[in-house]
Amino acid sequence: MAGKKNVTLGKFISKILRHEPGLIGIRVDEHGWADVEELIAGIQAAGHPEFDMAALEEIVETNNKQRYSFSSDKRLIRANQGHSIPVDVELPATSPPDTLWHGTADRFVPSIMEKGILRMSRLYVHLSPDEETARIVGRRHGRPVILRVDAGQMEADGYVFYLSANGVWLTTEVPVKYITVENNRD
Ligand code: HQG
Numbered sequence: 001m002a003g004k005k006n007v008t009l010g011k012f013i014s015k016i017l018r019h020e021p022g023l024i025g026i027r028v029d030e031h032g033w034a035d036v037e038e039l040i041a042g043i044q045a046a047g048h049p050e051f052d053m054a055a056l057e058e059i060v061e062t063n064n065k066q067r068y069s070f071s072s073d074k075r076l077i078r079a080n081q082g083h084s085i086p087v088d089v090e091l092p093a094t095s096p097p098d099t100l101w102h103g104t105a106d107r108f109v110p111s112i113m114e115k116g117i118l119r120m121s122r123l124y125v126h127l128s129p130d131e132e133t134a135r136i137v138g139r140r141h142g143r144p145v146i147l148r149v150d151a152g153q154m155e156a157d158g159y160v161f162y163l164s165a166n167g168v169w170l171t172t173e174v175p176v177k178y179i180t181v182e183n184n185r186d
Contacts (some may be wrong), residue, residue, distance in 0.1 A: 003091070004117070006055075006058065006059050006062065007025070009043070009048065009051070009055070009057050009059060010063055010067070012046075012081070012136065013039075013068065013088065014067060014079060014082070016033070016034070016039070016042070017034060017039050017068065017077070017078060017079040018079045018082045018083045018084060018085070019083070019084045019085060020085075020087075021034060021037035021144065023046075024039075024042030024043060024046050025042055025043065025045075026038045026039060026042050028040040028078065028085070028087060029079070029087075030087060030088060030124060031087060031088055031089060032078035032079060032087035032088070032089045033071065033077070033078045033084060034076065034077055034078065035076060035078065035164060036053070036056070036074060036075055036076060036077050037075075038158065038179070039056070039077060040052060040053060040132075041057060043061060050153065053080035053121065055101070056077070059084075060077070063112040065166055066080065066090075066165070066166040066167075067079055067080055067081075067082070068080065069165055070149075072160075078085070080148075080164045080165040080166045080168075081124075081126070081164035081165075081166065081168050081170060082126075082168075083122065083123050084121045084122055084123065086102030086123065087123075089165075091162035091163065091164060091165075091170065092162065092163070093160050093161065094151070094161055094162060094163040095155060095161070095163060096127075096154075096155060096161040096163075096169055097129065097151060097152075098150070098151060098152035099148055099149065099150065099151060100127040100149045100151040100169050100173070101127065101128045101129070101130065101131050101134035101146055101147065101148060101149065102117055102125070102126075102127050102129065102134055102137075102138075102146075102147040102149055102179075103128060103133070103135050103136065103137035103138025103144055103145070103147075104117075104137075104138050104141060104144070104145055104147060104148055105138060105141035105142030105143055105145065106142065106143045106144075106145050107137070107142060107143075108145075109145050109147075109181060110120050110163065112147070112176075113176055113181070114176070115176070116173055116174050116176050116179070117147070117149075117173065117175065117179065118173055119172065123170075124162070124170035124171060124172060125170065125171055125172065125173060125174055126150055126169070126170060127151070127168070127169040127170070127171065127174075128168070128169070129167065129169065131146055131182070134147075146156075146180065146181075146182040147179050147181055148179070148180040148181075148182055149174050149178055149179060150178040150179075150180075151169070151171075151178075153178060154171070154174070154178050158182075159171055160172075
């Protein structure tokens with residue numbers, strides 16, 4: 001079980017690795033990798049003097065969504081997906097299942113059904129392999145609505161999909177014609 005402190009530190013690490021490495025004065029390379037020693041030193045200096053490699057390893061291993069990966073020698077670390085900074089985490093293009101799901105909040109649906117699902121501040125639109133996961137994602141923003149995405153037809157029409165190391169499906173956009181609003185049973 002990840003403790004409360006680890007959840008807080010995990011969120012801090014996500015923010016650093018996906019959005020703002022400068023927050024603790026470090027850099028990530030073009031593939032999203034940060035130097036583990038620099039990350040640890042930066043987090044220590046940011047008010048967590050007890051933070052060390054063992055604590056980082058525990059967070060990486062117990063993270064509920066497997067958000068981070070070490071390089072094989074454990075000298076580098078990166079977020080598996082979710083970036084807003086422009087990095088290439090070298091995801092292979094992967095054939096999606098026929099149907100994928102996107103969880104959003106009810107207030108976004110009119111705009112989505114006009115413009116499609118856009119990547120907003122992130123590098124990709126995030127799609128879930130099942131409705132339950134999509135519902136959890138949608139709930140983060142408000143009253144959840146589940147959108148069914150015709151990924152099979154999108155692929156047939158030339159859209160490329162990527163599967164992150166932690167099971168999130170990514171693509172650049174989902175035009176309206178591939179979206180169906182599911183009945184909201186929440
Ligand atoms: C919405 C979490 C208006 C979109 C989750 C979403 C996920 C539009 C919000 C990952 C729109 C962006 C990503 C349009 C899209 N008009 N609203 N045309 N197109 N939106 O957080 O997908 O915990 O950037 O529906 O589990 O919610 O961080 O994306 O509601 O995998 O690892 O704009 O974040 O993972 O919100 O979540 P986000 P998301 P982590």
